[in-house]
Amino acid sequence: KAGVTQTPRYLIKTRGQQVTLSCSPISGHRSVSWYQQTPGQGLQFLFEYFSETQRNKGNFPGRFSGRQFSNSRSEMNVSTLELGDSALYLCASSPRGTGFGNTIYFGEGSWLTVV
Amino acid sequence: SQKIEQNSEALNIQEGKTATLTCNYTNYSPAYLQWYRQDPGRGPVFLLLIRENEKEKRKERLKVTFDTTLKQSLFHITASQPADSATYLCALEEADSWGKFQFGAGTQVVVTP
Numbered sequence A: 001k002a003g004v005t006q007t008p009r010y011l012i013k014t015r016g017q018q019v020t021l022s023c024s025p026i027s028g029h030r031s032v033s034w035y036q037q038t039p040g041q042g043l044q045f046l047f048e049y050f051s052e053t054q055r056n057k058g059n060f061p062g063r064f065s066g067r068q069f070s071n072s073r074s075e076m077n078v079s080t081l082e083l084g085d086s087a088l089y090l091c092a093s094s095p096r097g098t099g100f101g102n103t104i105y106f107g108e109g110s111w112l113t114v115v
Numbered sequence B: 001s002q003k004i005e006q007n008s009e010a011l012n013i014q015e016g017k018t019a020t021l022t023c024n025y026t027n028y029s030p031a032y033l034q035w036y037r038q039d040p041g042r043g044p045v046f047l048l049l050i051r052e053n054e055k056e057k058r059k060e061r062l063k064v065t066f067d068t069t070l071k072q073s074l075f076h077i078t079a080s081q082p083a084d085s086a087t088y089l090c091a092l093e094e095a096d097s098w099g100k101f102q103f104g105a106g107t108q109v110v111v112t113p
Helices: none
Strands: A005-007 A010-013 A019-024 A031-038 A042-050 A053-057 A064-068 A074-078 A087-094 A110-114 B003-006 B011-014 B019-026 B030-038 B045-051 B056-059 B062-067 B072-077 B086-094 B101-103 B107-112
Touching: A005 A087, A019 A087, A019 A110, A031 A074, A042 A064, A042 A074, A042 B101, A053 A064, A074 A087, B003 B086, B011 B019, B019 B030, B019 B086, B019 B107, B030 B062, B030 B072, B045 B056, B045 B062, B072 B086
Parallel strands: A010 A110, B011 B107
Antiparallel strands: A005 A019, A019 A074, A031 A042, A031 A087, A042 A053, A064 A074, A087 A110, B003 B019, B019 B072, B030 B045, B030 B086, B056 B062, B062 B072, B086 B101, B086 B107
């Protein structure tokens, strides 16, 4: 069974540009969540989607957005990039929805550098 | 304010000894607490899950305890091996925020032969 796949793995963008990151969850998983990881802030929750609906959102500005498609694949977009957006962006999927103490399975992440 | 605190200093331990990591939280009411392992440049990998009504869980050389009164979880690696060297993260999930995991900053463990 293939794991969570994230693309691209590495990318460099210029301040002010926008970026779209893609995530393909494990087959059969309906929940996809996104996290930002930086040395200073650790792993921070961005948002979580289940069956194409955003269920939870973290404390990030509106420049960070996401969506989920009917096949559970997800994308996140960051507009008007700032230097502080440089981070490892991790996608995670889990099989079910609410209240089951699901484990989440992470991808290898997308390394974003903003210059 | 809400906080999840893990030892920020690396834990250096000799092979064969038991490593004990701490996760303390403030102003959370977790229904579940999980522990993950993360290697440099990789995504975290799930290790153990414990529910709010459970005191202890074990899996092979790993043990986790959960004390909701103390608001603390302890994670033990017994008979540690150099391959256990990694950063270990605790994560909380609350009942009113399913799917939203709050992670601690992690504790790096270094096991020396």
